[in-house]
Amino acid sequence: MRPIEPVKGGVTPPEHFGPVPELRWLAISQLVVDETYQREIGGPGKTNVRAIASNFSWMKFAPVVVCPVQGGAYAIVDGQHRTTAALTIGIDSVPCLIIQADRKQQAESFRAINAGTVKVNRLAIYRASRAAGDPEALAIDAASRAGGVTIVASYMASKDLKPGETMASGTVGKCLAQYGRDLTVLALKTIVTSESEQGGALQAKIIAAVAAVLYDNPAWREDARLTGAFKNIDLAGEMEEAFFKAKKPGAAKAADLLYCAIVRHLDAALRRKAIA
Structure with missing residues (x-):
């Protein structure tokens, strides 16, 4: 057996360790x-x-x-x-x-203890981060609300999501980092518009695909007909179709197929030249 020895160098202790437990x-x-x-x-x-x-x-x-x-x-x-x-x-x-x-410190402790464990899912970490006042989590929450979206408390089957509900807090965060707030909010709004009474379109891959399409086509973001165009797109159905096609030998990735499907729909609706 060996004794515990301190690690030398590279450590700057905090000024305060907090109350002794x-x-x-x-x-x-x-x-x-x-x-x-x-x-x-x-x-x-x-x-x-x-x-x-x-x-x-x-x-x-x-x-x-x-x-x-x-x-x-x-x-x-x-x-x-x-x-x-x-x-x-x-x-x-x-x-x-x-x-x-x-309460804020409790949430921060929960996040710190559990962030590295597999048993605690991303939604739980997101909720704890939001409760702790983490700027990134608060930005995700604010953008989601602005887009008419509610991030649910726990994971569930996509078919059980109500219109406007999503589990994709991580994807919203990635979109904010990559595309900015305005585009992310617009992407969420358009997806909400496309949803039927069943919901289920606000899935991670759909959010990522719509955001990418809008980023690559800035003129469409300014088109007043954009929201109406999304009303005629079955995004959940297009995603299922993309995954089905992607299983075939030599097929493109599902994410790319979904992206192209959205482009085709919007091109037809907005009378723009299709992107190859």
């Missing part, structure tokens, strides 16, 4: 979940909880990170799934690491 066993009945930055335990999450519960061992149980909130309760910053698993098999208290933080 406390380790304590707490009753699960005292623990709550702040839905501002944490999602409800859905299908995959429940599968994870069942797996933890079925193979429960204190040797595998890391202390739950919590923070005191009003009413004598403690908000779980990290450990919702393992705490739920413990309760599921009749355990009524768990070891906790108690930190002192306001």
Whole structure:
């Protein structure tokens, strides 16, 4: 065995480390979940909880990170799934690491703890980042709202998305970085226009394709008929068709096929020369 040794060089310690945390066993009945930055335990999450519960061992149980909130309760910053698993098999208290933080700091802690883990999805990280006041997340939220779009709280089947709903927070962020706010908002607005009562068009690949088409065709962005043109495009259907065609030997990538399909529709509607 070897002792722990510090890493030499390349480290500038922060001026303050924050309040020292406390380790304590707490009753699960005292623990709550702040839905501002944490999602409800859905299908995959429940599968994870069942797996933890079925193979429960204190040797595998890391202390739950919590923070005191009003009413004598403690908000779980990290450990919702393992705490739920413990309760599921009749355990009524768990070891906790108690930190002192306001809601914004709690969300930042959640993001910092979970950003590098596969088990926490991008939507959860986005929600935590937004709650923590992260500028990029706030910009994504603002652009989405301006485009008439709501970023849902957790993943679901595309067919279950209502009109104006999307899971593609990451794609909106990429579009903002690549094309700017105005074009991103316009792309979202046009996609919302194209949606039927079922929704489902605000998928990542569709958002990326529409934004790319509008970027490559600046004249179309200024055309008053653009919104009306999108009303006649079944974007979700075009995406399915693109994926089907892409499976054929020697076919182009689905993203390129979708891009070309959108160009053809807009070219016909706006009477512009088609792009090869």
